[in-house]
Amino acid sequence: MNPFGFTRICGSKVRVAGVLALVLAIGSFGCGIKSAINTAVATVDARAADAIHSLDNAIAKLAEESADWRVVVTNLEKEISADVQSTIRTEVQDIARNTILLAGAEFRCNAEFMRIRLRRELTHLRNSLAESLNAILARRSISVPLLPEESPEPFICSVAPSGVDMSLDPDRRAKIDIYGFDLRSRPISAGITGYGIFQAKAPVSVKVFSTLMRTRARAVMPAKVIVTDAFELLQPTTIMIKDISNALSIISDFHAVLDLTESGADIPPTAREIVLSWDNQTKSEIPILTHEKNLECTTTEKVISPGTDTFVPPAVENSPYGGHPDREFDGHGPCVTFHLVVNLDPSRRILTATYDIDAWECPDDFAKIKKDYTEALGSRTITLFQAAEDERILSYNVQSSFDHRYIDTNTRPDIMNFGGLSPVEELEYVGDTDGSEAGTKTSVKVTFRQIKLQIEKCQYR
Template identity: 25%
Template sequence: MISGCSIGDKIDKATDTVSDITGDTVAALDNAIDALDRNSSSWQTVLQETTQKLTTDAQSTVRNEISDLLNRSVAATGTELRCNMDFIGSRVRQALVRIRARLLHQPIPPVEPALCHVVPAAVDMALDANRRNKLEFFGYDFDTTPIKVTLQDQSRTLDVSSHLDRLTHYHMTLNLGANGVPISSASNRLTLEWQDRPISSIAVIQPATPVCEEKDEPISPRAYLSYTPPHTRGDREYSGNGPEVWANARLINEGTHINFRLWMKAKETRSDWTTAEGEKIISYYSAPSGYRIDRIVAGYAESSAHYVDTDHNDDRQGGGPNGPVKEFVFRGDRSGDDAGSYTGVDVYFNPVIVKLVKVANCAPASAIKSLQIKDLISPTTIKRMQPMMFRLQPQP
């Protein structure tokens, strides 16, 4: 009996130690995620500081994961990738959220590949074959999930994924040479797909390929969006200790539609650090039939807010004319339970304008300009297309 109690005590102490280490690890991950929410371009410093905080042997697995993430992200900033630091920081934050979810045995968000840059932006068949023998794709997380490539001809769509070579997680090449994708005079375009959704389309410019028509489309703002993030930590009651609140709203261009992603976190400033955190993604706009969304042209695609709640009143924060959100209206602390049932935000929207490009057997003007800069388009093609570009995009 005495021996059994002794063993039980040891097990309890070991369990408490594991729980403490897990709590410390989660706290370090939370602090890193919070830091990236405040300044996503500081991802390199954040990752370095986080690895230094995870010092025990029991934390070595997570420490190694974060070290690998740091090396992976640093590598992805080189060559022609040129994804901006905020983009890299956003991907780093997503990776840290997945590490935390796995540690807490929570559902792990999927890893979606992201494309930043394609070289060349289109394939000019008037060029010598040796100057158009490959496509290069630069982005992030190309190694985490299958990516499909199709070639669209006048009468068929052909899967050419076997000619795609993943050199690194951020760099892929598509062989267009003699033993590669069978591009011909009948080819119209190449398309990259992920989970049956197009993520990039590359025009094949033939002697009669026109410049794609473009137009600006104003989007009327939604009335508002209300969101109450779920309770994730503590006893649900802020008890006058804040909370400290962060929010980020972003328009995400998916090509055929735009999603609106709203993230909010409200964290108690002391005690047991009661927290509500989560995100909501809604469909915000769909392109009309026959068009794709090239870019968001009016206002910035992101809005954010950060403050510390000091009373039981609603708080109007952030927003403004330069972003998708005109105003955030937060509900923070009140008498009684807060996190998961009361704490939340109402979002009021600004109008937005998007650039639409006609989807047809045509080459976008932006792709033609990119080819000119890189000297990857023939003088004959430029001469033929310049009048069309001038007519479709008159200069002020």
């Protein structure tokens, strides 16, 4: 029931199919058929449940950025039966065979690649095993939940060069190589941030721009337009993003190139950094080094109180476990998971929070879902703060992600408090009630902690 897992119907049902064949063979002996079948089913239940439990632990461990995938695999193979071990070894070998061996600074990228892709493949295996077990348990009131599918997203490991030095000749700073994996999985946006909209009939170097700004700026600032003989600068006090996504070429899943020539990104002298993003979230920032001080910047601290937000996730109408669930948890939990991520948009002006909640009917066990599979599941994004047009958010003092889970045991609201650097100060859950609740009453009320922001404001000298 983790909203950030994976799912696939794949070919790891051989072991369970073998046990089913054994059950059918037992039937040919006539006597003690029911007892023999029950024994065989109980055996496969136990073995499959143990394997799923071990896989769940490994998958959870691989979700941690610091996890060593080799240690996780070694420990997993010690815990599970030999036939499943061989499948896992095959998965690991397939991943390793497809890994591009990047040298030096990219070594950590290799480890990240293995950790993330192995987690995905183990979840495929785990879900397939769970589906096989659920087929055997079809007449019982308990099923093993599947881990919902998570779409792959790009992962940027490193860029070369690490910054764009504008003092170099253009032919010595013609491109940026971007290394990572799954770079084709989602559209990647590239943009150049800077103050104002730069317009010129001919290329203007950073040095010429600085000279002209020093001689003309004081006479016209503040102004909506700065005009010189060589260029015009519109809205000079507003942070702008110039879209240069057309200059980005995805060479492979592991390599992309950003063209910085005049026919590509054509970096203006007002540029401060290149931002790579997807899903409107900043993922990588590449500094642009000008060696000229054209802006006067001040940094101030601002404390914001985002307050509270209440969300009622919609009820699941068609369950992957079968049928159309009712909306009554009926004292069976629900089991609830909550995940929140804090993000900055590419302009660094808008701070948002996206959170997911999943509440499902369970028998006091996160590893199980109970018939008739009542569930409420949904996601929500809210704006925590939006800076002025001439400001940007440099940093914030809370953690960028937060996770919590609990099992409801009553029909009253449950309040949980959190300290430290958590972005969440309090969660108030409504799980089960006295009547039907999924999609109408089951909810979460999020109280956000006060957040300290570092706000930068710049203007041309």
